[in-house]
Amino acid sequence: MPIAKLRTTVLDCPDPHALAGFYAQVLGGRIKNGSDPEENWVDLFVDGSLRLSFQRAPGFVPPQWPRADHSQQIxxxxxxxxxxxxxxxxxxxxxxxxxxxxxxxxxxxxxxxxxxxxxxxxxxx
Missing domain, CATH: 3.10.180.10 (2,3-Dihydroxybiphenyl 1,2-Dioxygenase, domain 1)
Structure with missing residues (x-):
């Protein structure tokens, strides 16, 4: 029996609203908590089974693929x-x-x- 159930995968980013919009256009689905561009957390629900979340991260430094010193993390x-x-x-x-x-x-x-x-x-x- 599993200990837990995955709720969401969260991506840190400088602009949660914009990144959720990007993935909504790529994957489809509906954005929740995304009406305010200043929102710090936005959820994207895709086909009722997949949930991606986007969290504002001040000072965000993007990963540099495939460099180990700026790892992609996910x-x-x-x-x-x-x-x-x-x-x-x-x-x-x-x-x-x-x-x-x-x-x-x-x-x-x-x-x-x-x-x-x-x-x-x-x-x-």
Whole structure:
């Protein structure tokens, strides 16, 4: 029997409202506690099963992938049916490419940073 149940995954960031909006456009879902841009905590509920939370962190320093001295600490793997279309869409939303070398399609993922600098991967399904 498990000791606990996962409630949410929390990402520190300088602007919770903006980062929740980025992930809402990538993953869908609905934002709660996100009507005030000065909010310190914003939740994103996706398909009733996944919850991501965004917490304002004064002095936030973004991770630098893949450097150990500025560790990524956490990253998200996101499945996409069409890599090229998914890449075009996340870049249009403000993602930044970190590693797009999928070795001519031999590797099934590409790495990006969200607008706050957290790494995430698009994975070809």
């Amino acid at each position: 990253h998200l793997d996101l499945d996409v049916p069409d890599m090229e279309k998914g890449q075009e869409q996340v870049l249009a939303l403000g993602a930044r490419p970190l590693d797009l070398d999928d070795e001519g399609g031999k590797r099934d993922f590409r790495v990006y940073a969200d607008p706050a600098g957290h790494p995430f991967c698009l994975i070809r399904t």
